[in-house]
Amino acid sequence: MNGTDASPVLPYLFAGPCSAESYQQIEASALFFKKWEAAAKGIARITAIRAGAWKPRTRPGCFEGFGEQALQWMQQAKARHGVAFATEVANAKHVELCLRYGIDVFWIGARTTANPFMMEEIGQALKGCPQPVWVKNPVNPDIALWIGGIERLARHGKGLVGGIHRGFGLYDSRPYRNAPLWELAVEFKRALPSTPLLCDPSHIAGNRDYIGEISQAGLDMEMDGFMLEVHPCPDAALSDARQQLDFAAFEQWFSRLVFRNRDSAPAKMEQIRRLLDETDDELMQVLSRRMDLVRKLGNLKKEGNLSVLQLGRWNQVVERCTSSAKEKGLDVDFVLKLLNCIHAEALRVQNEIVEKRPGGSSGS
Numbered sequence: 323m324n325g326t327d328a329s330p331v332l333p334y335l336f337a338g339p340c341s342a343e344s345y346q347q348i349e350a351s352a353l354f355f356k357k358w359e360a361a362a363k364g365i366a367r368i369t370a371i372r373a374g375a376w377k378p379r380t381r382p383g384c385f386e387g388f389g390e391q392a393l394q395w396m397q398q399a400k401a402r403h404g405v406a407f408a409t410e411v412a413n414a415k416h417v418e419l420c421l422r423y424g425i426d427v428f429w430i431g432a433r434t435t436a437n438p439f440m441m442e443e444i445g446q447a448l449k450g451c452p453q454p455v456w457v458k459n460p461v462n463p464d465i466a467l468w469i470g471g472i473e474r475l476a477r478h479g480k481g482l483v484g485g486i487h488r489g490f491g492l493y494d495s496r497p498y499r500n501a502p503l504w505e506l507a508v509e510f511k512r513a514l515p516s517t518p519l520l521c522d523p524s525h526i527a528g529n530r531d532y533i534g535e536i537s538q539a540g541l542d543m544e545m546d547g548f549m550l551e552v553h554p555c556p557d558a559a560l561s562d563a564r565q566q567l568d569f570a571a572f573e574q575w576f577s578r579l580v581f582r583n584r585d586s587a588p589a590k591m592e593q594i595r596r597l598l599d600e601t602d603d604e605l606m607q608v609l610s611r612r613m614d615l616v617r618k619l620g621n622l623k624k625e626g627n628l629s630v631l632q633l634g635r636w637n638q639v640v641e642r643c644t645s646s647a648k649e650k651g652l653d654v655d656f657v658l659k660l661l662n663c664i665h666a667e668a669l670r671v672q673n674e675i676v677e678k679r680p681g682g683s684s685g686s
């Protein structure tokens with residue numbers, strides 16, 4: 323929107339209701355965020371107010387958004403109050419209507435990102451458009467699909483294409499609605515270092531009580547901003563009522579964020595990092611030694627026609643390692659995950675050895 327005095331602490335901040343529900347609700351949001359920005363004197367800015375016009379719902383018969391009427395409300399509030407709006411688009415028709423009503427920013431919802439045909443259709447509809455587009459991660463934890471979706475849109479549009487981390491739908495994501503799987507957000511940043519990434523704590527949390535902790539974790543992962551659901555009266559919201567903040571809670575949310583220094587580390591840390599590098603080198607050597615032994619065993623299993631998985635032996639390994647982990651003060655769940663990962667690789671390598679026909683190509 324505007325603001326002049328300082329540079330904002332967050333490069334991007336989208337806030338507003340899950341769904342546009344009435345002109346009054348949209349106008350109340352515009353007035354609130356304008357007032358909040360004015361008080362923040364440029365330290366904080368709202369990039370655009372978010373509000374869904376079409377709501378992808380799991381089951382039919384629920385509230386599915388006001389569609390074109392919602393776009394009219396946004397257009398009207400934009401004309402009256404000079405604020406920018408962002409909305410979700412899920413097909414070419416949505417894009418066309420949003421362009422007609424002057425919507426400033428688009429985002430792609432998690433269910434759409436998962437569908438390459440829809441992403442291609444939206445990409446085509448965005449041809450040459452300067453509007454920024456933000457792509458939520460797909461519902462399933464598939465980073466290639468997420469990155470592929472971003473690439474598809476970037477090929478057509480002219481605006482910035484960024485990512486939104488909204489968590490992943492797993493069978494069990496407790497206590498959250500969606501599992502954050504922060505490691506995938508880190509992977510995203512490693513794969514696309516110059517693409518901004520936002521955190522959507524509302525859809526990760528599913529419950530307003532967790533929004534603060536998730537937002538702080540996102541900031542600490544060097545996310546570039548937030549997309550957050552804020553509603554004038556959350557309990558009366560037509561969608562996602564439990565996860566939306568009211569205006570006072572939004573102000574409190576922002577004031578509690580801790581912005582840490584992202585610059586390079588002091589000398590003392592550099593020293594410890596060198597030691598960490600040495601330790602990682604040792605870890606790689608140990609892993610390589612372990613894989614050599616695994617290969618030797620694989621050859622013996624092949625010779626003796628023995629099964630690759632020997633459960634009794636594996637139970638012993640797990641037992642030994644977890645009790646040693648306990649003694650050393652390591653988290654047992656973490657060690658179990660690590661062991662399972664190492665074991666999966668050992669089984670893969672040994673299966674490859676056992677399945678190789680005599681006289682076939684060597685080299686492991």
Ligand code: PEP
Pocket residue numbers: 340374378430431432433458488525
């Ligand atoms: C939304 O932002 O309101 C939404 C539907 O999000 P998601 O696609 O992450 O479920």
Ligand code: MN
Pocket residue numbers: 340341551561562
């Ligand atoms: Mn929502």
